[in-house]
Amino acid sequence: MDFIGANILSVSQFERGDIDRVFAVADTMVPYARREKVTRVLEGAILGNMFLEPSTRTRLSFGSAFNLLGGTVRETVGITASAMAKGESLYDTARVLSGYSDVICMRHPQEGSVAEFAAASRVPVVNGGDGANEHPTQALLDLYTIRKELEAHGRSLDEFRIAMIGDLKYGRTVHSLCKLLCLFSNVQIVLVSPPELAMPEDVVEKLRAAGHKVSVSDELEASISHVDIVYSTRIQEERFASQEEANLYRGRFRLNREIFTRHAQPNTVIMHPLPRDSRAEANELDTDLNEHPSLAIFRQTDNGLLVRMALFALLLGVEGKVDQYSHEVRWHVRRTPV
Amino acid sequence: MDFIGANILSVSQFERGDIDRVFAVADTMVPYARREKVTRVLEGAILGNMFLEPSTRTRLSFGSAFNLLGGTVRETVGITASAMAKGESLYDTARVLSGYSDVICMRHPQEGSVAEFAAASRVPVVNGGDGANEHPTQALLDLYTIRKELEAHGRSLDEFRIAMIGDLKYGRTVHSLCKLLCLFSNVQIVLVSPPELAMPEDVVEKLRAAGHKVSVSDELEASISHVDIVYSTRIQEERFASQEEANLYRGRFRLNREIFTRHAQPNTVIMHPLPRDSRAEANELDTDLNEHPSLAIFRQTDNGLLVRMALFALLLGVEGKVDQYSHEVRWHVRRTPV
Amino acid sequence: MDFIGANILSVSQFERGDIDRVFAVADTMVPYARREKVTRVLEGAILGNMFLEPSTRTRLSFGSAFNLLGGTVRETVGITASAMAKGESLYDTARVLSGYSDVICMRHPQEGSVAEFAAASRVPVVNGGDGANEHPTQALLDLYTIRKELEAHGRSLDEFRIAMIGDLKYGRTVHSLCKLLCLFSNVQIVLVSPPELAMPEDVVEKLRAAGHKVSVSDELEASISHVDIVYSTRIQEERFASQEEANLYRGRFRLNREIFTRHAQPNTVIMHPLPRDSRAEANELDTDLNEHPSLAIFRQTDNGLLVRMALFALLLGVEGKVDQYSHEVRWHVRRTPV
Known part of the structure; x- marks a missing residue:
């Protein structure tokens, strides 16, 4: 252009x-x-x-x-x-x-x-x-951050693995990011969400048409164990039929230092479009990761x-x-x- | 000064x-x-x-x-x-x-x-x-626009014709503009409004004392046919005794491309202090004039x-x-x- | 530092x-x-x-x-x-x-x-x-103003007299100013307030420990007669048990041109952290002092x-x-x- x-x-x-x-x-x-x-x-x-x-x-x-x-x-x-x-x-x-x-x-x-x-x-x-x-500039800064974090380990946007976690149905940022990923090749994408908040089918289609491998999961631990990037997003409780169900999923997708240390690889990077809800009842990306070198959320805003x-x-x-x-x-x- | x-x-x-x-x-x-x-x-x-x-x-x-x-x-x-x-x-x-x-x-x-x-x-x-x-800078920019538009056709502020249309009773901008016009000579002014919203008598007096020709009309078409400048303003329906009367006058003073093309001279310029109400029920200066070269409303704000x-x-x-x-x-x- | x-x-x-x-x-x-x-x-x-x-x-x-x-x-x-x-x-x-x-x-x-x-x-x-x-920069500008006003008469922060008037209990600015005054020597401080709004004891202690002379009064006229600086603050009526009591004190601490001229020394300077309430029912620092050269409240904001x-x-x-x-x-x- x-x-x-x-x-x-x-x-x-x-x-x-x-x-x-x-x-x-x-x-x-x-x-x-x-x-x-x-x-x-x-x-x-x-x-x-x-x-x-x-x-x-x-x-x-x-x-x-x-x-x-x-x-x-x-x-x-x-x-x-x-x-x-x-x-x-x-x-x-x-x-x-x-x-x-x-x-x-x-x-x-x-x-x-x-x-x-x-x-x-x-x-x-x-x-x-x-x-x-x-919100195109958010998608660009997300992709730029992924590129920069990958390049720090000798990798590139043309062959990497990413887990997208949380509200994949309504999340504007993940949809835009997926559209941009279609311009690259050999991306492995794990989509992790409650069934109610799954990634829309047309977005998944586009990723597959671009030659990417897309899988779906509802288990946080397994999903983050073999990826370069964990892209976490907010799950809003009002999206669910009942408070019980909301609590169930929020507990299952909450990333903290213990889970990250036990399951992720050392070079894995954590991203989030922000704001993250740090109140105790939400806390989808635990504040005990604040000083962790893998936490790239403030490098994102700098980028x-x-x-x-x-x-x-x-x-x-x-x-x-x-x-x-x-x-x-x-x-x-x-x-x-x- | x-x-x-x-x-x-x-x-x-x-x-x-x-x-x-x-x-x-x-x-x-x-x-x-x-x-x-x-x-x-x-x-x-x-x-x-x-x-x-x-x-x-x-x-x-x-x-x-x-x-x-x-x-x-x-x-x-x-x-x-x-x-x-x-x-x-x-x-x-x-x-x-x-x-x-x-x-x-x-x-x-x-x-x-x-x-x-x-x-x-x-x-x-x-x-x-x-x-x-x-709002003195609004009056100055209006007058500066009139001067500039007139000069583009070899005319000047000291001999021109203007129709002021709409709410001439409460409109702050038309009052200020009239005060400034008293500093110039040989202006012909047609005042077009419902009787309820007529120009205050003291403003008319000042214009006449300055030697200008002032006439009053309640017919849009006749008023715009022999002027250099059409200065349109908003008519607010709450000024009228009944909704029927409001509709009557709003319909009568609504300037659109058809009326303008049929009745005005080619060099006539359309001004408005803005904002204009472009909702269908108001639309005092029709959006079908948006691309018309006579529409000077955005040249006004640039000026x-x-x-x-x-x-x-x-x-x-x-x-x-x-x-x-x-x-x-x-x-x-x-x-x-x- | x-x-x-x-x-x-x-x-x-x-x-x-x-x-x-x-x-x-x-x-x-x-x-x-x-x-x-x-x-x-x-x-x-x-x-x-x-x-x-x-x-x-x-x-x-x-x-x-x-x-x-x-x-x-x-x-x-x-x-x-x-x-x-x-x-x-x-x-x-x-x-x-x-x-x-x-x-x-x-x-x-x-x-x-x-x-x-x-x-x-x-x-x-x-x-x-x-x-x-x-609000540390307010305290710094207050102290800087005192220094500058004193120096204009050949005086210094290390030996001067100040009357603080009004709400000394809740007033953030007077507390901070007192803390800063503890860094200097030989300050004579008269604290003028209703008993309900007296300066907290720990602030008074600190001033005395710094070697300053602190006295307490509830008479405006006597307090301003031998000071270099009058530091007036707002008394809010909601601090009192009854409206009658509030009116009593507000009347007693209201500084105006007549009182100032009769009781204060010519070089005495009037300060106030602003905003002052100039409505007739408050008017703690009377607007009839607005053009008085002793009024330093706008020199404060400039400083x-x-x-x-x-x-x-x-x-x-x-x-x-x-x-x-x-x-x-x-x-x-x-x-x-x-």
Whole structure:
């Protein structure tokens, strides 16, 4: 795809080469994210960060990524702050607001609304999540994290094993990730969920059509024993017929240090799209793993910055000029790695 | 007037020469708004963007205008976020908050509150709308748009024809625009509204005292057939005695492509202060005109950036230095014109 | 203490030399706060300004202080905007959000929460107020203001007289200020409050152990007649057994121009942590003193900028480089002093 001026609305718009491109550019962003260098390449550019549904993490990640390229951010949070409440159409909103910025990130509670907005926008639009539909930058950062963790052990995206655990029926992130995995080869996928929350059949079909091996399980321990990546997601109790059944499954899919140490291989990596519910009654990914080197959940969010910086650089056509306008950081950096 | 350090509170404070000055400076902002150039002239300056009543469009327009001059924005949205809830006076709020910025834009739900705030502020204040009272930058951008559209056809503000349509009784924008029109000569004004929503007599008096020809009509088609500008505004149904009467008038003042094409002249321009209500039951300015070249409503909001940039530059005394601190834009600009 | 990379969580972490250090750096910030100069020393640095409980004044003060050093601000306001609502732990929030910024300021309604957040944060954290517990930068700006006002009359923090008035039992700011005063010598302190709202005994003990003279009074007039500083605070009526009692005390501790002129010495300075309740029924510090040169309450908030700039500079290790990356301000500054 031609990234310059494009909208990023869905994972479906990426081909294999596009992914490679984004990830290669993301790699070049490391010195800026680590605060070794500062760039002014986007000096004067304005990101319209439109979060009509609140999301602290994603909103700040987009905003900081744009700042790290030297750009400025104008922000809107919450639907009530908007003229839409007075009957303004998405078309009008997009026509007007796109006049105030150079690129727009939008989260919106309604499926399809970001694409509708993008069609009327006069500048590129990045989908920051539209209801249950798409959240393409989350899928990209997940895949980038898998690649990076695999490469640390000499592996690649073209031959690895992953267990996806939890709510595979409603989980937007696992669906998008599976779509992206179809661009690669020889992935072994174990799907671990209660039957009520199984992966939709059409997603499984696509994975198989791409040549991947897909198996289904409802046993956590067996599933994590031969994989490179454990991708855990939240199970919400309201999905079940009764509280008893919910408790049964939540207990069975709860990953903690003891289970992980006993059953997983040393190099296995744990991921989660966050937020994870750390209250005692949920705790799907136990806090006793917080200091475990296999826990990659905060490396994921760090990687989100790199991927979003890469997308902004590509959309605005500056990916080759970042270093040209850079200088050394001037302050003392205290930043604990994760 | 001496713009340096002044407050912008009301359209009444402008004389003809001031308007000419603002518009001349606004014209020089085009290369920055079009992202051909980037300036650092306001590097280090802070705009306090205080929207105690929410308004996405106006808030972002002020903020982006300040950013486009190289300045930084600190923002407050909503009255609950404020110490005012604990009994703090506007005087105290102004004394304190003006210590944190170099210029303040304020929207406030109460009439007169922005002037009260400005009296205690230690830095210049721009009124971003105080209840039903004033919204001077909206009137300036409307007039600047009229001038620009007229000039595209070799005309000027000193001899043109305008039809104002809709709620002329309560519409803050049409009142302010009429005040500004009194600074010019030979304007022919057709006022089109239901009798309940007629233009107040004192506004009509002022227009006539300025030498303008004012006529009144309640027929949309006849009114738009010999004007250069159609300025449409929202008719709210709750203004009427009965739903039947509301429907009658809404149907009679609804401008769409068929009516416009049949009755208006080719060069006639359509304006609206926005937001327009695009729901089927309102739709005062039909969406079937969205792609029509006569529709200037998004050129209006684009012009708002230019006018606000001009005001900031004049208040801070940098209107002659913008180019001196400028450089070429570094990213690829994809910006569809409107 | 070693400021580089430190957290600022409590006034208890400061020794005398640390205070002197912060104040010396604050003094060097004056040309930047007065807009004589602009610095880029923190260009590229991001402040995460996390106000999970709203506070316009403190939030804007932190944000503007960071901007005045050339840094960028990403902001979050309100707890609902946060994943915490979905059961995310402070640990997770801190791990993630600290990846997006270089220093974090946090206000949180719960005591101890900011320290908990700081323990998991990967970058330095400044406490912007955690419930009734601590608000260290307020205490620092109060003390810095006292020092500056004393020095204007050739006095110093090591020998002065202060009257603290109002709610001394629940007032977080007076407790913190007293802790800091223990680092100095020969302070005479008059504590003026209703018996129900008296200063806690342990605070009085600490002041006496530090060698200060502490006396208690319930007469406003006598108390302010021989002091250098009058530090007034709000008395909330809900603290009393009956409305009659509340009215009695509020009347007795209300400072106005007549009382001040008749009883205080000419050089005496009036301070207040703000917001003050200016409604007629409260009015603990009468608005008829607004233009009095002894009223230092807006000099306090101005000093807050200097102290916060100093802390940021010290935490990020740039206090010696601010001038090196500076240039003259480019705009016309209109800033009324207070």
